[in-house]
Amino acid sequence: MKEQVLHLLKKQQSEFVSGELICKNLGVSRTAVWKHIQALRAEGYEIVSQPRAGYRLAGVPDRLYPQEILSGLKTEFMGRRIFYFAQAPSTNVLARELALAGAPDGALVVAEEQTGGRGRLGRGWFSPAGKGIWCSLILYPPVNPAAAPPLTMLTAVAVARAVRLVAGLAPGIKWPNDLLLEGKKICGILTEMSAEMERINYLIIGTGINVNIENFPGEIANAATSLKACAGRTVSRVELLQAYLQEMEQLYRIWIKEGFAPVLKLWKDLCVTLQRPVRVSSLKESIEGWAEDVDEEGNLVLRLADGTVRHITAGEVSLRPF
């Protein structure tokens, strides 16, 4: 009901909507309308009220509220069910619990702030309140676990396309799924799954996008930047999240239907670590070579100094001078 009041106000944007009209439209009393207005104000909506004129929406809070995300979202299942948290330890951890509890395919967990944001390999992820998109998608892809890794690369493509659309910036992808602007990270992706050997129980794609962060603490400042810092203006988190969900749904469907090849093509166009000398570090070793290509499973094809070729499944790429 609160959402419907908001919807009516939004439809008239800069004009007043009479309390009477709202009552009629929603079939509720004046008092009920007033209560919903109060609730919306408590959420941060600026609503001007004027005797006889009614109510006018004067400002929308910078929050990733479900009603804001859903308003105008053009997807069929991605993000249609949203679990919103002002603060969460980690959206991936909550998403896991929600998946076990039966959350629907494409459900989105979003938090304004993560107190224990996690990156790959147990690292942390800086997730200050209201400054980024810290979210996790719950998916049930009908593929076996060995086919899942490309999903992370697909997600990188979805975020890159959303960033281009909404912020007018063109991030490059560092194999396999880091998004860079001016050589620094603007997005990290952490995909986790629970699986039997022949099917995936559920899969969680956690995404951290540095949207409007102005200052990164300590070491992080050397490795990370934000869309705001690069674009020189505040970027709408709601619009960016909507664009991400839309791109994601489109690419996910292509992947399920046609496989990874068409998505990999898009990924390669965005990649900035191919056809260059690189160093790849993993837990086991660190090797240098020429990043020749990425194979159809998403492995990095690295040509070593001795001419031999290695297909690398996982690792951290750093660019090295020619």
Add this chain to the structure above:
Amino acid sequence: MKEQVLHLLKKQQSEFVSGELICKNLGVSRTAVWKHIQALRAEGYEIVSQPRAGYRLAGVPDRLYPQEILSGLKTEFMGRRIFYFAQAPSTNVLARELALAGAPDGALVVAEEQTGGRGRLGRGWFSPAGKGIWCSLILYPPVNPAAAPPLTMLTAVAVARAVRLVAGLAPGIKWPNDLLLEGKKICGILTEMSAEMERINYLIIGTGINVNIENFPGEIANAATSLKACAGRTVSRVELLQAYLQEMEQLYRIWIKEGFAPVLKLWKDLCVTLQRPVRVSSLKESIEGWAEDVDEEGNLVLRLADGTVRHITAGEVSLRPF
């Protein structure tokens, strides 16, 4: 301490051990010894006590108690930490919780009875009290998730070898991991994992071995049998579980060090569904062909009637007449 009392009694098996000797050995009072004896009796140990002579162990209960499994177990890490339950909903579910709580590599969860035993693809698994080995191993293999599926086949080899050793029976493997005796199932394996795209958080191998079951209810009777039914005698669950853990550790180490090839060779020697006409059913389709081989990743190589070859990742094999 209770375990040490038991150890002293076992060392003398059919002879009496004086209460005084136990007191001295363990440095505790007579009353303390008596309390431990009572505790052992409560667990089902038959202990005869005789004035002046002391205590004699007359019978060991048919239970998978940690002290029984650990007594004489020749492994370094597999099954060294045991979580025992008289009754559990599902050892895999408990193992998952224990893994999240930091259970060590090779930890074993074992239950006398499962009230919600689970098989692959959400099916149930008949797990009556005291009649089988219903257990789960918690492992942290240092491989990426795509390399994990062979572990299920490795487990089938370990169980087959343990059954041969302890029960003198020679089960055949039906691709990928069912163990058959007289054409019926004696063991099911359910492997589950939690993973990021480039590393496994934890992996659970659930094993259900039908050891001394005499009657299977309804439909199950057509598809399953037990070691007791085939061997014509009761088989020691403790010895079988020990043998399984020992075989498992040995094969697991080979796999980690040398890869899947040497294990696959053993698997092939035990397989009874190769070089025959088969039907393979999956959620998507059902196809017939000649089971020509298994490739190095464990996929079934199926030659179809038109001469083409398919590499099949998952499915249910049924033998069909020539």
